Amino acid sequence: MNDANSSSTTLETLLRRDRVIIATALALITVLAWLYILRLAAAMDMGGMDMSGFRMIAHGFTMMMAPAIAPWTAAEFILTFAMWAVMMIGMMTPSAAPMILIYARAARMAAAAGRPLAATAWFVAGYLLMWSAFAFAATAAQWLLGRFALLNPMMASASNIFGAAVLLAAGLYQWTPLKTACLSHCQSPLAFIQHHGGFRNEARAALQLGAEHGLSCIGCCWALMLLLFVGGVMNILWIAALTVLALLEKILPAPRLVPRLVGTALLLAALSLLIT
DSSP states (O other), X not given: OHHHHHHHHHHHHHHHHHHXXXXXHXXXXXXXXXXXXXXXXXXXXXXXOOOTTEEEEEEXXXXXXXXXXXXXXXXXXXXXXXXXXXHHHHHHXXXXXXXXXXXXXXHHHHHHTTOOOOOHHHXXXXXXXXXXXXXXXXXXXXXXXXXXXXXXXXXXBSOHHHHXXXXXXHHHHTTSHHHHHHHHHHHOHHHHHHHTTSOOSSHHHXXXXXXXXXXXXXXXXXXXXXXXXXXXXXXXXXXXXXXXXXXXXXHSSOTTHHHHHHHHHHHHHHHHHHHO
């Protein structure tokens, strides 16, 4: 009897600790992603070297230059995709943490009641899978923009018209019903889970739930992420500002005010870029 009580106490202790473990894991993932981003950004500093006619390519933990007119190789596409994928993980994991921790808490309670859910890792994998898909699309967009010479060697807008067009599109999207709907899913984790059939006890279903949350998050933030093509894909200040903005939109209690203030600022920035 004492052994049974002891085992029960041990299990409850471990389950209580899972929130700390998962929060620590999310923090570690975010830190590692940001260390990679910072390393690449530092590698892009060429000390004032003239890089006209060249483009920068992420190569492991460093950057290398290639002639701008040279076609992309399969290896370059893969390396650029890896750069985008890690960057999306670093930028979006903090804003997904509340949803992930709610899932973890529900899993702990279900396990204590003898009805275990699928591991939280499946939910996280589904979420990151969707952002990896977005990273693939962003890589393809970078390749296409490079072909039309719309990006400079620092992977920022090389044209005021192009930059203004991206700012305009992002600013207008902040006012759309789709933006509001996607943001509401991210701001109300429990309502989102209930809307999608509740918590899941099968790995495949949990993966799907995480993917659905990832799609909502992409619907909320995709236009903001495209602003990286304006300020610079490896511009640390730009990346940090967008990360904080995506987080604030999801945690501040003004579901429409914040996005619309940001949208107005982006529209003004587009106008300013056009008249300069």
